[in-house]
Amino acid sequence: MSVFIIRRLMQAVLVVWIMSLLVFVGVNIVGDPVDMLINPEADQAEIERVIKELGLDRPIHEQYWFFVANALKGDLGNSFIFNQPALKLILQRMPATFELAIVSLLMAIVIGIPLGVYAGLKPDSKISKTVMATSILGFSLPSFWVGLMMIMVFAVMLGWLPSFGRGDTVPLFGIEVSFLTWDGLRHLFLPALNLALFNISLVIRLTRAGTREVVHQDYIKFARAKGLSQNRIIFVHLMKNIMIPVVTVLGLEFGGLIAFSVVTETIFSWPGMGKLIIDALQNLDRPVVVAYLMIIVVLFVVINLVVDILYSILDPRVRLQDLKG
């Protein structure tokens, strides 16, 4: 077990190192670091001071160590637009993105599992067929366009829900959250649903496939023969057995939600990390871009590491296979 974890940890460190190299090469060799990291409005004295500070007058390998050393200290430069440390800006917006992603994940579970179980239990009913056809649309529809149409219908035409921002927030353990206020919930609903669409479809398909397989197993027949109620069979015997793949896939999809929140946040002006990076890209606020890239890579490496380790605990075959290879 510990060998497996150590191996995975080494791999994680390797990925972060490769990414730091890539970002460094992208910024310092493909592009001109003086243009990229120094505010274009700075005067000559300022430019020279920053060049010294960032070590841009040194040889390239020393520059790389400068970059790494600064990054490890948590110093990834100041934003041109906000004139604040880039890292701080991103960390400030992280809770909003996480809130959106977690609420979407819950939506996928709450909407997807009942529909999937129903479609699996009654595969020939009209409702099931409609659900399955809609779930194909959930995969195919470009989610950004669906987001626009949601704004069009629910915010502009019907006027039921607001179309942008986070609404009222209240602090929870020192972090501002939207889901505890009515106004915040109203703001949260459309973006979270938009982000969840893909995963709702995914959960429906997984649950349906699982249900159809499990229904014909002997232990379900036995439970039925024992005279257990339909509800007990569905919620205890069936659910337990279809949840494993659903939970695994959703765990893996959490990272995807964070990445895709870039799109949803842009459409609904949700003030999270994704909106920040798109704004930064458009405003050429490069320190923020660099900081975002590094943070998101570290975040993903951590998510993947956790999923891998959990997976190996749940399924011993994974770690055994890995040790052999």
Add this chain to the structure above:
Amino acid sequence: MSEPVNTSIDSNPEALKVETPFQRFASDFMENRVAVVALVVLIGIIFIALFAPLISPTNPYDLATVSIMDSKLEPGSKSMGGTTYWLGTDGAGRDLLSSIFYGLRISLGVGIASAIVALLIGTSVGLVAAYYGGRTDTLIMRFVDIQLSFPTILVALILLAVLGKGVDKIIIALVIVQWAYYARTVRASALVERNKEYVEAATCLALGDRRILFRHLLPNCMPPLIVVGTMQTASAIALEATLSFLGVGLPVTEPSLGLLISNGFEYMLSEKYWISFFPGIALLITIVSINLVGDQLRDVLNPRLQK
């Protein structure tokens, strides 16, 4: 000599020809009516994309014919000059139907170009990994696994943040995002094929590595590759649209469907829905029809499902 074993032996291609695999393939494909409709629609879309300048009612990027007076007209309204704008006009007075035709051209072009390049690179890498095995294989597949553990949109965003805007840049980004899927697919089927007798026979004939890889292994790995290729083209088109919508994809001079939708976003709040709605429908039809064709291809080409 018509035992099934013979059909898989490379030295006896006649055995395959007798069965005319293409005819069987075509009739299998036709069994699903939805897929046939999707194929017809897809051919129609490709036709529109190829001949956009000839069949568009107006040229939306000819400044001489576009009038700002016609801007934001509703679908079906007539212009000052008497032409009907079936799908309305956008903020600059361009006919939306014509813009969509031209946009399809760019969206499909970028999607297909990137899919082909990714297919070529991914296939070669996957074949090499499967054929040589050992260290080469481990190294390549580790790389593929790591890349696939990041969501495509994130990888594309990182690349475009470094590369900048432009048609070539977005194609490069899409290729880098996609190649790993092809590599993994080809490797999986090549690993199975590698241990078959025809490869052994080819090795005994002392044929070169390259010849065995591309003339013997590759043709037998084609079916899953075709399926993944269709699906990946659809997702490349969707990804390009998303990136262009976000403003990090194509430049304004290459108005793909994603950019058209993005242009309509600002008019959305004043209930001018059509500027974003119709390009989105065009994108949707394209993606869904490619996926439906791909689904049917998967069923037809999967030997396990064959009767």
